[in-house]
Amino acid sequence: xxxxxxxxxLGKIRTPQYRIVVADARTKRDGRAIEEIxxxxxxxxxxxIQVKSDRVQYWLGVGAQxxxxxxxxxxVTGDWQKFKGLPAPPPMKVxxxxxxxxxxxxxxxxxxxNEPKAATTASRKRSEKPAEEAKPAxxxxxxxxxDGA
Numbered sequence: 712x713x714x715x716x717x718x719x720x721l722g723k724i725r726t727p728q729y730r731i732v733v734a735d736a737r738t739k740r741d742g743r744a745i746e747e748i749x750x751x752x753x754x755x756x757x758x759x760i761q762v763k764s765d766r767v768q769y770w771l772g773v774g775a776q777x778x779x780x781x782x783x784x785x786x787v788t789g790d791w792q793k794f795k796g797l798p799a800p801p802p803m804k805v806x807x808x809x810x811x812x813x814x815x816x817x818x819x820x821x822x823x824x825n826e827p828k829a830a831t832t833a834s835r836k837r838s839e840k841p842a843e844e845a846k847p848a849x850x851x852x853x854x855x856x857x858d859g860a
Contacts, residue, residue, distance in 0.1 A: 714773075716781050
């Protein structure tokens, strides 16, 4: 039985996410797999690649053939060079860790407490002005109506 290391596609339309799997060469692209040995998300910046190196080395050692796209991924991670006995590639780029959402919220909350409350008084002043301007206009209408009678 010929065994291949290939990509299994997941995800929605235009947002592909792949699993790197070991499967029989005759199975469909998204068919049944023997083992899942990694993940690949090409749309992220930089692309997310996670590979179980020890399992890749095992499967390459027992004769599993990687597809062209998987070979390219293994070259980026350095697993292909390790298998062939070549020098390791430069380290791959890794996305910066995301900030803790709770810490960001607490920092914004502290900043909001220290700000002056001028914004609320300005809105009150704006709402009072149209009411004061409306009174003289109403008085002018009453005086013209009483003059005509």
